[in-house]
Amino acid sequence: MEEIVANFFNAEIATAALPLVASGILNTILLSLMVIPLGLAAGLVLAVLAQSKNPLVRWPLMAWVDFFRAFPPLVLLVLLFAGLPFMGLELGGFACVAVAFMLNNSAYYGEVLRAGIDSVPNGQIEAARSTGLSSTQAMTYVVLPQAVRNVLPDLLSNTLEVVKLTSLGSVVAVPELLFAARQAQSTTFNATPIVMAAVIYYAMLWPLVRLLSRLENRALAGRH
Secondary structure: OHHHHHHHOOHHHHHHHHHHHHHHHHHHHHHHHHHHHHHHHHHHHHHHHOOOOOHHHHHHHHHHHHHHHHOOHHHHHHHHHHHHHHHOOOOOHHHHHHHHHHHHHHHHHHHHHHHHHHHOOHHHHHHHHHOOOOHHHHHHHHHHHHHHHHOHHHHHHHHHHHHHHHHHHHHHOOOOHHHHHHHHHHHHOOOHHHHHHHHHHHHHHHHHHHHHHHHHHHHHHHHO
16 A cells, blocks of 8 residues: 555655646646637538538538548547648647647537537528528527537537547647656656646546536436
């Protein structure tokens, strides 16, 4: 037991590593604030385009979404970071993370939002159009608010995964929370900084987890 405490819960090492680990928290928050809106915006575009009846739009769109849902985000990130310089385009670590995760997460957000749009009865759209609203206005003011409300738990669940996914930024030397913790681990030869990072992730995400549970319970109660 003493060996476990010394290697994973060492108070002395935790105190020494805290400034370095804490320096990565801000970058994790910045990454999340950058990646989540980009993914949501791109996902919304995909969801709206998915309503098209034109097969020349729908089939390429389906292939695009399926590809990025199936392709590992870590591999995509490494390919962008290591491969783009050979094409004469060199992006920094933050930019590579933003692009890679936008492509990956927009596919998931897009499918969630598409399901939300499909859950809105056609009668709602017809009623909106009968009042003189254009198709764009009907989608913006009538369909999307209802669609987002219907799939809000799924959107929050996906957002949780996105925040945890930002830890992959450490692979391309983006100094986020896990990267800082691994640096502290390499200098102390102790796993305590990694445990600290896990605790910080938990503290940051737990309120969102509780909110998600409440929304899911409310949705379940509404069905009954």
